[in-house]
Amino acid sequence: MKAVYSAPHLFWVVYYQDVLRSNGIECFIKNEYLSGGAGELPPNECWPRLYVDDQDFERAQQIVQAELDSRPTDAPSWTCPQCGEENEGQFVICWKCGAVNEQDNVGN
Incomplete structure (x- = not known):
């Protein structure tokens, strides 16, 4: 499993999860509820992260980047x-x- 996207707000991570799933890529979110640890842990380590299987990583990365570029x-x-x-x-x-x-x- 590899992290393909991370952001300080869960909204964007869930959005990209939906984008990837609509493109046939299975994925899941880690650190979904870790924001309360910020301060004790480095804040960016508490950001929710979107993970995909290794074999889907390159394609997922391209899809996420294309979506980011289209904003x-x-x-x-x-x-x-x-x-x-x-x-x-x-x-x-x-x-x-x-x-x-x-x-x-x-x-x-």
């Missing part, structure tokens, strides 16, 4: 053409009226 970073805000509401760049759908952003600024 939007500092996308510019956009104004909804339907209602005029200002929306933060990471959102594709207007929070106020539900209109879809026609501009392709997510991830740029």
Whole structure:
């Protein structure tokens, strides 16, 4: 077993667990409940970790990296053409009226 991903927040580790499982890679999380040990133990050693079988490691690493690379970073805000509401760049759908952003600024 090899650790393919680790983060300080369990949310992201579970997210990548779901991504890997949807790609047919079995995996499990260790240190899920170890956050209470931070202080007595080095904090990064308490982070939850996602493990995969050795034979799946390279493929899992590629999938996780591709997903990390696809995350939007500092996308510019956009104004909804339907209602005029200002929306933060990471959102594709207007929070106020539900209109879809026609501009392709997510991830740029």
